[in-house]
Amino acid sequence: MPLTKEEINEIKKILGRDPTLEELAMFEAQWSEHCSYKSSRLLLKLLPSEGKNVLVGPGRDAPVVKLFNDIVVVFKIESHNHPSAVDPYNGAATGIGGIVRDILSLGAKPIALLDMLYMGIPRNPHSNWLIRGIVKGISDYGNRIGVPTVAGDTWFDSSFNTQPLVNVACIGIASINSIVLDSPKPKDLILIIGNATGRDGLLGSSFASKPLSEDVDRDIGAVQVGDPLTEKLLIDSIQLLVSRKLVKYIKDLGGGGLTTAISEIASDHNLGVVIQLEKLHTRQKLTALEMLVSESQERMLIVVDIAKIRDVEETLNKLDIQYSIIGYFTDDGIIKVFYNGIKVAEVPAKELAKPRPIRRESNPPIDALKGLKTIYNTFPEPDIEKAILILLSSPNIASKRWIFEQYDHEVGDRTVVKPGYGDAAVLRLLDSSSRGIAIKGDANPRYTSIDPFNGAANAVGECFRNLIAVGSKPTAIVDELNAGNPEKPEHFWYFEMMLKGVSWMAEELKLPVVGGKVSFYNEDYMGRQVKPTTTIVGVGKMRNISEAMTMDFKETNSIIAIVGVTYPELGGSEYLHQLFNIEEGEIPKPRPASELRNARFILNAIKHGLVNAVHDISTGGIAIALLEMAILGELGFEVDISKVYARGIYRVDELLFSETQARYIVEVKSNRVDEFKSLANKMNVNVSIIGKVVGSSKTSIFNGSKVVAILDLNAMKDIYNNSLYREIEGGM
Amino acid sequence: MPKIAILKFPGTNCDEDVAHVLRNIFRLDAEIIWYKDFSLDHWDSVIIPGGFSYGDWLRAGAIAAKTFAIEKLKDAKDKGIPILGICNGFQILVEANLLPGALLYNENGRFICRWVKTFVERAKGPWLSLARDGQELDMPIAHAEGRYYVDEETYKSILLNSPLLKYSPGFNPNGSIYDIAGVATEDGMIFGLMPHPERASEDVLVPRGFRAGGRIIFESLNKSLKRGW
Numbered sequence: 001m002p003l004t005k006e007e008i009n010e011i012k013k014i015l016g017r018d019p020t021l022e023e024l025a026m027f028e029a030q031w032s033e034h035c036s037y038k039s040s041r042l043l044l045k046l047l048p049s050e051g052k053n054v055l056v057g058p059g060r061d062a063p064v065v066k067l068f069n070d071i072v073v074v075f076k077i078e079s080h081n082h083p084s085a086v087d088p089y090n091g092a093a094t095g096i097g098g099i100v101r102d103i104l105s106l107g108a109k110p111i112a113l114l115d116m117l118y119m120g121i122p123r124n125p126h127s128n129w130l131i132r133g134i135v136k137g138i139s140d141y142g143n144r145i146g147v148p149t150v151a152g153d154t155w156f157d158s159s160f161n162t163q164p165l166v167n168v169a170c171i172g173i174a175s176i177n178s179i180v181l182d183s184p185k186p187k188d189l190i191l192i193i194g195n196a197t198g199r200d201g202l203l204g205s206s207f208a209s210k211p212l213s214e215d216v217d218r219d220i221g222a223v224q225v226g227d228p229l230t231e232k233l234l235i236d237s238i239q240l241l242v243s244r245k246l247v248k249y250i251k252d253l254g255g256g257g258l259t260t261a262i263s264e265i266a267s268d269h270n271l272g273v274v275i276q277l278e279k280l281h282t283r284q285k286l287t288a289l290e291m292l293v294s295e296s297q298e299r300m301l302i303v304v305d306i307a308k309i310r311d312v313e314e315t316l317n318k319l320d321i322q323y324s325i326i327g328y329f330t331d332d333g334i335i336k337v338f339y340n341g342i343k344v345a346e347v348p349a350k351e352l353a354k355p356r357p358i359r360r361e362s363n364p365p366i367d368a369l370k371g372l373k374t375i376y377n378t379f380p381e382p383d384i385e386k387a388i389l390i391l392l393s394s395p396n397i398a399s400k401r402w403i404f405e406q407y408d409h410e411v412g413d414r415t416v417v418k419p420g421y422g423d424a425a426v427l428r429l430l431d432s433s434s435r436g437i438a439i440k441g442d443a444n445p446r447y448t449s450i451d452p453f454n455g456a457a458n459a460v461g462e463c464f465r466n467l468i469a470v471g472s473k474p475t476a477i478v479d480e481l482n483a484g485n486p487e488k489p490e491h492f493w494y495f496e497m498m499l500k501g502v503s504w505m506a507e508e509l510k511l512p513v514v515g516g517k518v519s520f521y522n523e524d525y526m527g528r529q530v531k532p533t534t535t536i537v538g539v540g541k542m543r544n545i546s547e548a549m550t551m552d553f554k555e556t557n558s559i560i561a562i563v564g565v566t567y568p569e570l571g572g573s574e575y576l577h578q579l580f581n582i583e584e585g586e587i588p589k590p591r592p593a594s595e596l597r598n599a600r601f602i603l604n605a606i607k608h609g610l611v612n613a614v615h616d617i618s619t620g621g622i623a624i625a626l627l628e629m630a631i632l633g634e635l636g637f638e639v640d641i642s643k644v645y646a647r648g649i650y651r652v653d654e655l656l657f658s659e660t661q662a663r664y665i666v667e668v669k670s671n672r673v674d675e676f677k678s679l680a681n682k683m684n685v686n687v688s689i690i691g692k693v694v695g696s697s698k699t700s701i702f703n704g705s706k707v708v709a710i711l712d713l714n715a716m717k718d719i720y721n722n723s724l725y726r727e728i729e730g731g732m
Numbered sequence: 733m734p735k736i737a738i739l740k741f742p743g744t745n746c747d748e749d750v751a752h753v754l755r756n757i758f759r760l761d762a763e764i765i766w767y768k769d770f771s772l773d774h775w776d777s778v779i780i781p782g783g784f785s786y787g788d789w790l791r792a793g794a795i796a797a798k799t800f801a802i803e804k805l806k807d808a809k810d811k812g813i814p815i816l817g818i819c820n821g822f823q824i825l826v827e828a829n830l831l832p833g834a835l836l837y838n839e840n841g842r843f844i845c846r847w848v849k850t851f852v853e854r855a856k857g858p859w860l861s862l863a864r865d866g867q868e869l870d871m872p873i874a875h876a877e878g879r880y881y882v883d884e885e886t887y888k889s890i891l892l893n894s895p896l897l898k899y900s901p902g903f904n905p906n907g908s909i910y911d912i913a914g915v916a917t918e919d920g921m922i923f924g925l926m927p928h929p930e931r932a933s934e935d936v937l938v939p940r941g942f943r944a945g946g947r948i949i950f951e952s953l954n955k956s957l958k959r960g961w
Contacts, residue, residue, distance in 0.1 A: 139843050143874070144784040146745025229743050229787030318766070320742060406843045408874040410931045411782075413749040418939055428936065430752065545936065552940065 088133025108172030472540030484529030553633030780821030839907030857920015
């Protein structure tokens with residue numbers, strides 16, 4: 001988005017003169033929404049980002065959280081929504097590149113990637129093209145750099161047909177002593193390493209800070225192109241430089257390019273900078289302005305003590321990494337940029353780095369009333385068997401195998417719980433201990449579009465439950481808020497409410513929000529905002545990976561129990577959407593107190609070895625959760641849903657498909673049921689024993705003595721495993 | 733103690749995984765060697781691990797196959813040094829004509845990461861000395877260009893006399909001809925395979941319904957290097 005008239009006046013005041021063209025470009029890049037968070041900064045302070053394990057919170061390229069006494073996790077989320085709408089392959093690929101470099105900036109080793117993709121209807125030709133391109137972009141890039149893509153989240157909705165949301169996250173680990181937290185000092189050298197700077201992605205963050213134009217081809221020059229081989233060499237060389245203690249500070253050249261990197265480092269450390277642009281290695285002949293704002297990928301800035309420069313050069317040469325020494329730090333707080341001896345910019349770092357925050361107007365739109373509507377009894381109760389089959393074939397529920405099989409999710413030899421087997425991925429640390437880390441990303445665009453506050457809170461809750469279900473202790477989260485145009489009060493309201501929802505729920509669950517990202521202007525060229533979406537990525541610690549839980553039924557005659565209370569909460573459910581095309585009503589309430597109590601119980605039951613399988617109940621309710629466990633375990637079941645502990649429920653569909661929060665289904669070992677019950681009793685948790693796992697391929701749901709649904713596992717297995725494939729590839 | 737070189741090119745990404753398994757699981761002496769530093773002198777065996785050497789530019793393995801490191805590796809054949817190529821390593825060995833055939837784009841045109849079942853035919857040589865004919869080995873694959881192709885004449889004249897690894901019925905993931913997952917020279921000295929044995933050497937990484945089928949390859953090497961094959 002170009003600078004406004006007021007902003008240009010402000011720049012003139014800062015400089016005391018008219019800015020040069022180069023200076024204007026620098027301000028435009030850095031003061032873009034994407035780089036400066038000017039619309040969101042005031043509200044972001046609401047997020048609870050502190051905690052005893054938080055070593056570095058928001059502010060650096062990525063936060064650092066203590067996972068164990070000697071091990072830290074460095075993780076962050078990023079969106080590449082706008083580039084992916086224009087060029088899905090390169091847009092998604094470079095999203096991966098950027099988030100990995102954020103993790104490298106702290107000197108950590110990237111060990112896992114996640115992709116949270118909110119895309120259009122697979123049978124719509126345009127969104128089908130987007131889906132294929134996005135997944136292939138992540139596949140080609142992630143696979144090539146040797147970081148496994150182990151988890152994520154997917155949602156298909158027509159509001160994303162032309163503007164998808166591509167949120168990606170990277171998880172890194174490091175020993176607590178090796179993390180790079182030095183500060184640059186005057187006279188330290190500034191190196192740019194990696195890819196040569198070219199003309200791609202010029203002012204890309206400015207492009208991401210406005211709505212899409214009608215003719216997307218006009219925006220194509222703002223999309224960057226990825227080079228995963230160079231990224232892999234960057235990963236290898238940063239590891240080597242860090243292990244030899246040769247660098248003081250590392251920063252990604254991402255949005256805003258060189259301008260953002262130097263202005264943020266200088267401003268954060270009260271330093272100035274002298275840059276000689278002619279030293280920068282470039283792909284073609286570029287002007288000074290282009291070099292300052294190019295967003296060419298696979299470039300990083302490293303700060304090196306002059307005494308160590310020879311060792312650094314030797315390491316980079318050996319690994320065939322290109323580099324240039326482009327300048328040094330000073331103590332005057334001024335960024336001075338020269339090109340062939342001519343000064344092209346002289347700007348105070350602090351003023352450039354942080355534009356004045358903007359307080360945006362926020363107004364609930366009429367649509368906000370959808371979340372307050374009561375919807376009960378406006379629809380007939382359908383045939384339950386048919387309803388189950390429809391839900392199972394929904395792309396929002398069916399197996400995401402078409403996607404995750406395109407990702408190398410095993411490289412690194414760490415992936416213990418693989419995609420499709422558990423509620424979260426579990427990776428071992430591979431440090432000769434039995435310790436591990438659980439990882440998951442979650443969102444529900446329908447919830448946040450109906451009720452942004454509670455919907456965002458539920459995203460936090462779901463991520464928390466998924467981490468619990470595999471047996472890990474949730475440690476911290478990061479968030480990505482994907483919203484519409486902040487200049488429109490009716491769009492900005494969704495952002496404000498989502499942020500407050502995350503903030504409230506995270507505080508209730510005692511989960512620090514250690515970092516995050518905001519993406520505005522997610523609207524199509526008609527000005528319609530996509531479903532506002534809050535994406536949460538969380539990490540949990542595991543002392544012993546051999547206790548990691550998966551969701552598949554494992555043993556005939558074991559007992560099936562539900563943990564938690566079921567309420568009539570069908571608003572915003574997949575059931576109402578798939579069967580009646582209803583997307584309104586009160587969405588399930590966030591229930592932090594129950595979440596904490598039930599989570600403690602689940603972790604205890606796992607620790608005592610009482611359970612074989614654990615699965616969080618979410619989209620599709622009890623019915624779908626049960627079937628997923630049966631399909632994956634290739635074992636049938638018999639349950640009586642009249643035994644489900646519920647309140648205020650009068651209809652079978654409410655019981656089966658309600659998406660009430662804070663619930664789990666567990667498979668209890670047949671010889672440990674008494675212990676399970678007494679533990680629940682002791683911990684004051686509601687559990688209902690509803691049936692057992694059977695050896696046949698029959699799944700039977702009774703309501704007392706009445707048959708509700710009897711379905712054959714093999715037919716459902718085909719629907720669950722292949723529906724998404726058919727939606728994307730065509731065919732019945 | 734025998735020493736094993738793990739040959740690393742720009743873009744190789746399974747080097748640390750193979751090193752971990754050799755050192756920590758099978759207690760073998762292994763070292764990751766950057767391709768520029770590679771010479772045959774010190775090594776009793778060479779493994780080319782998986783990844784995307786040179787970013788798969790041109791064709792998978794094509795550029796690495798033209799490096800000095802691979803030229804030197806061609807002498808290993810005469811010196812009797814066992815060579816293993818895993819995934820991209822297999823692609824490199826094929827591109828370097830150290831193994832017959834070609835590896836084409838998967839039938840469905842996509843990258844595939846999935847566990848498969850395979851079995852051994854004519855088990856012999858240093859990499860399969862402990863395996864039985866017909867023995868089932870479960871391992872994951874992770875590749876885009878893994879559809880093995882060979883003409884009928886070569887298959888009948890050469891491969892039918894060589895150790896082979898084949899996908900079990902129903903598990904051919906990519907359309908490989910004759911269900912071939914891996915091929916070796918007639919004496920079994922040079923072995924290339926698309927599945928990843930280093931990801932199938934520890935029970936903790938094996939999903940339900942499968943077994944750690946990669947172990948036998950490294951156990952065979954361990955035995956072979958110490959007591960012959």
